[in-house]
Amino acid sequence: MAEIVLDGISKRYADGTEALGRTDLTIGDGELFILVGPSGCGKSTLLKLIVGLERPSSGEIRVGDRMVTHLDSKDRNMAMVFQSYAIYPHMTVRENMAFPLKLAKLGQQEIARRVEQAAQVLELTELLGRKPAALSGGQRQRVAMGRAIVREPAAFLLDEPLSNLDAKLRAQMRIELARLQRRLGTTMVYVTHDQTEAMTLGERIAVLRRGAIQQVGTPRDLYLSPANLFVAGFIGSPAMNLLPAAVDGDRLRLPMADLPLPPALRAALPAGPRHLVAGIRPEHVGEAVPADDAGNDSGAFGARVELLEWLGADLYLHCDVLAQSDEAPTVDRGEGLATLRRELDLDAARSGPPRLVVRVGSDTRVAEGDTVKLSIPPERLLLFDAESGERIESG
Amino acid sequence: MERSPLETLFWRAGSLVVIAYALLPVAWILSLSLKPAADLNDGRFLPQRISLEHYRAILADAQFPAALWNSVGIASIATLLSVLLAMLAAYAIVRLRFRGRGLVLGAALSIAMFPPIAVIGPLFNLWRGMGLYDTWLGLILPYMTFTLPLAIWTLAAFFREIPWDLDKAARVDGATPLQAFVYVIAPLAAPGVFTAAILVFIFAWNDFLFAAALTSTNNARTVPAAIAFFTGSSRFELPTGSIAAASVVVTIPVTLMVLLFQQRIVAGLTAGAVKG
Numbered sequence: 124m125a126e127i128v129l130d131g132i133s134k135r136y137a138d139g140t141e142a143l144g145r146t147d148l149t150i151g152d153g154e155l156f157i158l159v160g161p162s163g164c165g166k167s168t169l170l171k172l173i174v175g176l177e178r179p180s181s182g183e184i185r186v187g188d189r190m191v192t193h194l195d196s197k198d199r200n201m202a203m204v205f206q207s208y209a210i211y212p213h214m215t216v217r218e219n220m221a222f223p224l225k226l227a228k229l230g231q232q233e234i235a236r237r238v239e240q241a242a243q244v245l246e247l248t249e250l251l252g253r254k255p256a257a258l259s260g261g262q263r264q265r266v267a268m269g270r271a272i273v274r275e276p277a278a279f280l281l282d283e284p285l286s287n288l289d290a291k292l293r294a295q296m297r298i299e300l301a302r303l304q305r306r307l308g309t310t311m312v313y314v315t316h317d318q319t320e321a322m323t324l325g326e327r328i329a330v331l332r333r334g335a336i337q338q339v340g341t342p343r344d345l346y347l348s349p350a351n352l353f354v355a356g357f358i359g360s361p362a363m364n365l366l367p368a369a370v371d372g373d374r375l376r377l378p379m380a381d382l383p384l385p386p387a388l389r390a391a392l393p394a395g396p397r398h399l400v401a402g403i404r405p406e407h408v409g410e411a412v413p414a415d416d417a418g419n420d421s422g423a424f425g426a427r428v429e430l431l432e433w434l435g436a437d438l439y440l441h442c443d444v445l446a447q448s449d450e451a452p453t454v455d456r457g458e459g460l461a462t463l464r465r466e467l468d469l470d471a472a473r474s475g476p477p478r479l480v481v482r483v484g485s486d487t488r489v490a491e492g493d494t495v496k497l498s499i500p501p502e503r504l505l506l507f508d509a510e511s512g513e514r515i516e517s518g
Numbered sequence: 519m520e521r522s523p524l525e526t527l528f529w530r531a532g533s534l535v536v537i538a539y540a541l542l543p544v545a546w547i548l549s550l551s552l553k554p555a556a557d558l559n560d561g562r563f564l565p566q567r568i569s570l571e572h573y574r575a576i577l578a579d580a581q582f583p584a585a586l587w588n589s590v591g592i593a594s595i596a597t598l599l600s601v602l603l604a605m606l607a608a609y610a611i612v613r614l615r616f617r618g619r620g621l622v623l624g625a626a627l628s629i630a631m632f633p634p635i636a637v638i639g640p641l642f643n644l645w646r647g648m649g650l651y652d653t654w655l656g657l658i659l660p661y662m663t664f665t666l667p668l669a670i671w672t673l674a675a676f677f678r679e680i681p682w683d684l685d686k687a688a689r690v691d692g693a694t695p696l697q698a699f700v701y702v703i704a705p706l707a708a709p710g711v712f713t714a715a716i717l718v719f720i721f722a723w724n725d726f727l728f729a730a731a732l733t734s735t736n737n738a739r740t741v742p743a744a745i746a747f748f749t750g751s752s753r754f755e756l757p758t759g760s761i762a763a764a765s766v767v768v769t770i771p772v773t774l775m776v777l778l779f780q781q782r783i784v785a786g787l788t789a790g791a792v793k794g
Contacts, residue, residue: 176686196689203690209683213705222701223691270691 125187125277126152127173127310132182134168134334142168143334145182150278150312155304157325158314161357165334166314167282173312174280175199186277197226202271206283208263210255210270216242217251220269227274241273244303261292268303278310285320297324318358322346330354348505352512355402355505361432361439361480364408368401368506375501377401378477379424379444382501387517398509405439406482409498423498426479428491440481440489442497544769551762558758572763576748582764584736585744590771592654592740593722596661600718601711603662604669609699611670612677613685623674626667634664638731645732652733657740660732661722668721669714676710677703712779723772741768 127150134143143165150156158166171177173184175196183192191199202223210219217238224234242248245265255263264284271279284300285293301324304311315321321328322342330337330345330353338350349355355363368377370392375382384392409423426442433439481497489495506515521529550558554569576582611619641660642651650656680703688698704711729743739747745764748757 174690176689197692197694201690203687205683205687207681207683209681209687211684211687211702222688226692226697270687274691 125189125310126150126185127278127312128185129169129173130183130185132172132179132184134165134172134177135180141334143172146336148329148336148339150310151327153308153310155301155311155313155324155326157321157328158312158331159318159321159328159357160316160331160337162316163333164331166316166331168334169331170203170280170282170312170314173278174201174203200274200277201280202274202276202278203280204264204267204271204282204284206286208267208287210263210266212255214254215251216247216253216255216258216266216269219255219266220247220273223270223274237273237275238269241269244272244306245269260288261296264288264296268300272303272307276309278312279304281311281313283315284313286315286317293320300324319360322358330357332357348516349402349514351514352400352402352507355507355514359404361405363402363404363505364479365507366401366403366477366479367509368399370399375399375401375504375506377499379426380499382499382504385501385504385517388504388506388515391515391517392506393508393515399515400507400509402505402507403499403503405480407500407503408479408481409500423496425494426481426497428489428493428495429478431489431491433485436485438483438485438487438489440483440495442479442481442495444477444479445494547762547765550758551766553759555759572759573767576760576764576767581736581739581744581747582741582767585739585741586767588654588736588738589723589740589742589768592657592661592738593719595654596658596665596722597715597719599658600662600665600669601673601715604666604673604714605704605707605711607666608670608673608677609703612674613682623671626670629663630667632664634660634727638727641728642731652735652737652739654738656732657722657725657728657738660728661718661725665718665721668717672714672717673707673710676707676713680706716776716779719775720772723768 129146129148129150131145131147132143133141133145135141146169148169158169160166168177172179175191175194179192183190185191186199186201211222214222220238220241221234224237229237238251239248242251245268247262247265247269250258250262250266255266258266264287267284281300285296288296297320300313313321313324315324322345325342327339327341328345329339332353338345338354345354345358349358349363352365356365366377368375370376370384370389371381373384373389375384425445427445428440429443430441431438432441479497481495483489507513508515546563549563549565551572552568552570553560553565554567554571557566560566607622610616611622637660645651645656650659684702684706685698688702689695693701723740724742725740726742726746729740730746733739733743741764745761745768748760748764
């Protein structure tokens with residue numbers, strides 16, 4: 124068990140593609156650390172660098188006080204669980220779990236003891252004599268996990284371990300994994316492309332995009348104060364609403380409304396005209412009430428409900444904003460916003476009036492096609508620079 | 519889909535015709551080998567009297583047991599070496615991205631297509647000069663040359679089917695590259711190994727060309743070559759019975775080997791390694 128330190132590592136393949144830019148990262152002892160990002164973002168490469176299946180092009184890797192950069196993966200005492208499980212099909216479950224111990228030249232009794240113990244923890248005792256072909260997906264996943272824990276390794280590295288399971292089993296295994304990690308207290312690095320999995324599982328999460336770490340933080344950090352547009356759009360489901368915005372004196376101009384700019388935020392704004400992107404979470408848009416009275420004061424605006432998503436506890440409204448045609452076009456859509464929308468497959472990628480997703484109480488009575496009045500509390504707004512994508516932090 | 523009775527009949531009859539066509543000559547040889555010398559030309563398919571005199575005759579002669587021993591030894595060693603080398607070569611070709619990968623595979627294929635008769639003359643002179651003429655090694659080397667490409671291609675196809683994650687898992691589990699190969703990859707490639715072994719063994723066992731040209735005595739002459747040198751009891755008599763008996767004896771090991779290894783060629787041995 125030890126801290127894993129990545130010091131300025133990068134990975135460039137022989138054909139010139141850069142899989143991972145210069146990266147510094149410290150994963151604490153006993154931590155459950157998540158690497159999350161869309162496919163091709165370099166998260167699996169990062170994991171392979173840690174375990175030693177790939178050599179970094181630059182930088183060094185330390186585990187505890189030991190430098191492992193040039194150590195072969197067999198000497199790093201790390202255990203890995205592959206997305207495909209990669210359990211040995213010609214060996215029984217028992218032989219699979221005993222394999223790393225045999226290679227480590229442990230005694231027969233010690234091997235038997237450890238395998239029994241791990242099998243008990245993972246409820247595999249009855250399956251020890253079976254071959255992998257006779258196991259279900261979830262059981263194979265547990266065997267792969269068992270093969271990892273028998274070694275009592277310095278760290279567990281998991282590469283999308285649950286993505287081959289169906290949704291229900293995945294949720295169940297996720298909880299089991301988290302429980303197991305706490306019980307063993309071993310450092311665990313977990314790679315996933317699924318932000319829900321990342322948010323529910325991790326103590327700390329690193330969000331990657333195109334071979335670069337965007338932000339490292341707790342799920343709460345990432346959700347409430349994303350460092351940039353990418354993290355804001357990637358974390359959270361449904362995704363954060365992102366709208367083009369412009370500053371006009373002490374007012375913030377959005378396609379559908381003018382809002383007073385909170386003083387703290389205004390102070391942080393760089394001078395000069397800038398393209399901005401405003402972000403607001405679905406649950407922060409003001410409660411929808413049927414539009415019958417005209418209290419059109421504090422930035423309230425009308426929107427037409429295009430789609431309802433009723434989830435039992437929550438109701439999500441997908442609304443087309445009724446843009447105020449004379450004011451809206453003043454705000455240009457940032458180039459960065461368009462790419463991001465394509466990349467994250469955001470709903471708002473289409474052209475036309477901006478679309479908002481709003482969370483309301485599930486007992487709200489609204490029908491598709493209704494017009495609702497919405498309002499955005501200015502203090503809940505996050506502002507991003509449309510060009511760099513960085514968040515403009517107040518104070 | 520349900521087959522109509524007519525279709526079933528067609529397939530059964532077809533299979534019977536094919537089997538009869540393939541096995542009739544073998545049955546004829548077997549029948550010949552069991553006939554006493556006087557009945558050899560009686561033109562009957564089933565022998566009137568059964569006699570093992572031809573078998574006794576060939577085994578009593580010093581030439582045939584020596585040839586049998588040579589055949590078994592040379593074919594076994596050639597198979598063993600060929601498959602071993604082919605395994606390593608095929609694994610490297612499948613797993614490593616090195617320069618000239620395509621060249622190695624292409625060169626191997628072109629060697630396999632090279633007509634053996636074209637190298638016999640030079641080889642004869644070369645072997646004489648090097649002292650390899652009429653030795654086991656003198657036959658093992660050309661057999662390996664002509665069977666390695668086939669073995670490499672066969673095994674490469676099998677290795678390609680083995681998920682690469684298994685190598686990586688073994689490496690992370692603490693195995694050296696060799697251990698990963700020996701404990702994980704080779705057992706999974708066993709069906710391929712046996713397939714390659716059968717092909718190499720049959721080639722070496724049945725070869726007549728090299729054996730006839732590159733051997734001269736009981737030192738290294740194999741059975742196919744030895745049969746050609748059988749002589750009758752007088753110059754006016756064909757050694758038909760002895761040839762038939764020797765042919766039967768020489769067929770048995772190949773048949774046994776194929777039947778034995780066939781059981782090991784179990785499809786779907788990698789089932790359960792990875793999902794999907």
